[in-house]
Amino acid sequence: MRRVFLSAFGDPGHAFPSIALALKLDAMGHSVALETAEPWRSAVANSGVEFFPAPEFPAVGDRKAPLSPYAAVAAAMETTRPRIRRFAPDVVAHDILTLAPTLSAELEGVPTATVIPHVSPVTPKGVPPYGLGASTPRTPIGNLLWWGLSKPIGFGLDRGEREYNELRRRVGLGPRLGHHSALSQQLVIVATLPQLERGEPFDERFHVTGPIFWEPECPDVDLPEGDGPLVMVAPSTAQDPDHSLLRASLEGLGGLDARIISTWNRRPIHSPPPVPDNTKLVEWLSYSRTMPKCDVVVSQGGHGTIARTLQAGAVPVVIPFAGDQYENAARVDSAGLGIRLPARLMSPKTLRLAVERALDSSSMREGCQQTAAWAAAHDGTATAAELILNL
Numbered sequence: 001m002r003r004v005f006l007s008a009f010g011d012p013g014h015a016f017p018s019i020a021l022a023l024k025l026d027a028m029g030h031s032v033a034l035e036t037a038e039p040w041r042s043a044v045a046n047s048g049v050e051f052f053p054a055p056e057f058p059a060v061g062d063r064k065a066p067l068s069p070y071a072a073v074a075a076a077m078e079t080t081r082p083r084i085r086r087f088a089p090d091v092v093a094h095d096i097l098t099l100a101p102t103l104s105a106e107l108e109g110v111p112t113a114t115v116i117p118h119v120s121p122v123t124p125k126g127v128p129p130y131g132l133g134a135s136t137p138r139t140p141i142g143n144l145l146w147w148g149l150s151k152p153i154g155f156g157l158d159r160g161e162r163e164y165n166e167l168r169r170r171v172g173l174g175p176r177l178g179h180h181s182a183l184s185q186q187l188v189i190v191a192t193l194p195q196l197e198r199g200e201p202f203d204e205r206f207h208v209t210g211p212i213f214w215e216p217e218c219p220d221v222d223l224p225e226g227d228g229p230l231v232m233v234a235p236s237t238a239q240d241p242d243h244s245l246l247r248a249s250l251e252g253l254g255g256l257d258a259r260i261i262s263t264w265n266r267r268p269i270h271s272p273p274p275v276p277d278n279t280k281l282v283e284w285l286s287y288s289r290t291m292p293k294c295d296v297v298v299s300q301g302g303h304g305t306i307a308r309t310l311q312a313g314a315v316p317v318v319i320p321f322a323g324d325q326y327e328n329a330a331r332v333d334s335a336g337l338g339i340r341l342p343a344r345l346m347s348p349k350t351l352r353l354a355v356e357r358a359l360d361s362s363s364m365r366e367g368c369q370q371t372a373a374w375a376a377a378h379d380g381t382a383t384a385a386e387l388i389l390n391l
Contacts, residue, residue: 116191249351297317
């Protein structure tokens with residue numbers, strides 16, 4: 001039996017993979033501690049996992065005196081490091097954005113693993129860097145363009161390296177050379193589908209395991225009646241407060257020869273538009289149980305939603321609004337697995353055209369079904385758990 005300390009901050013896209021790993025390792029008979037946001041305590045309440053509420057600090061932009069990101073890491077270490085010392089783990093596995101555990105583990109002499117709950121931010125030269133939301137170049141000239149831009153783009157990574165090493169100096173650790181040096185030196189788990197990656201893994205530390213999924217309990221919902229194709233509209237739980245995607249879908253997909261199931265994800269919707277006859281609007285639904293029945297899934301492109309869609313063999317239609325949604329949409333588009341519709345061009349009409357194209361595309365459907373077959377043969381959670389245990 002091994003002792004494993006897992007940590008992730010509270011955003012669902014980052015907390016859920018750590019919850020899944022904690023429950024898997026506990027079921028395998030290992031001693032597990034999980035540090036994440038208090039609202040997720042109930043996720044492990046019926047298991048043997050020891051829960052620690054993650055340290056929280058005002059975010060930048062909060063009127064309460066906010067800490068800079070790296071100052072918040074140093075402050076969080078005052079709570080996390082004593083927990084790690086008392087738990088005495090054999091390994092610490094931390095989310096890519098949760099640095100207090102990995103620095104604390106290094107100070108305590110404990111091996112670490114980094115869990116990246118999305119596509120890898122480390123990309124080879126000659127392709128767009130992570131975060132720009134640009135498609136993979138299809139010609140040699142395109143590759144040369146990105147090669148030429150690698151140096152100016154590197155200036156930002158150089159700054160990140162300097163700031164991270166200043167944090168390391170502040171907490172009593174020596175510097176690390178190179179970009180992305182906050183990643184574990186021993187194991188980096190990339191919890192995504194290889195079909196969404198650009199090139200081979202960065203080095204031998206990197207392992208593309210497949211997605212690591214967990215979702216809260218949710219009752220079953222009845223699907224719209226009929227036998228036509230099924231389209232799910234799954235808006236972001238963190239973006240689009242005005243429900244513009246949901247409103248566009250209700251107006252634009254109403255006359256489509258398909259069944260539509262939409263959710264407002266328990267986020268208040270003021271003055272909701274009429275619900276068409278072919279549409280069912282629900283408060284919440286299980287992605288894991290509903291997506292396998294779908295032909296197309298419309299979303300704003302959070303990695304978890306995209307990965308669930310592809311795992312289910314459905315064709316994604318992605319309308320990115322913010323953050324890594326642009327990158328995820330670009331990866332789907334570059335792989336030929338779905339349709340990217342820029343938010344600035346979204347309207348009821350363009351959304352309908354995108355869904356019709358997704359329903360009609362045999363090549364996209366075949367590519368998504370092949371991706372689903374890969375996912376069915378590769379359990380990302382089990383693979384990641386074994387990699388962590390073998391450290």
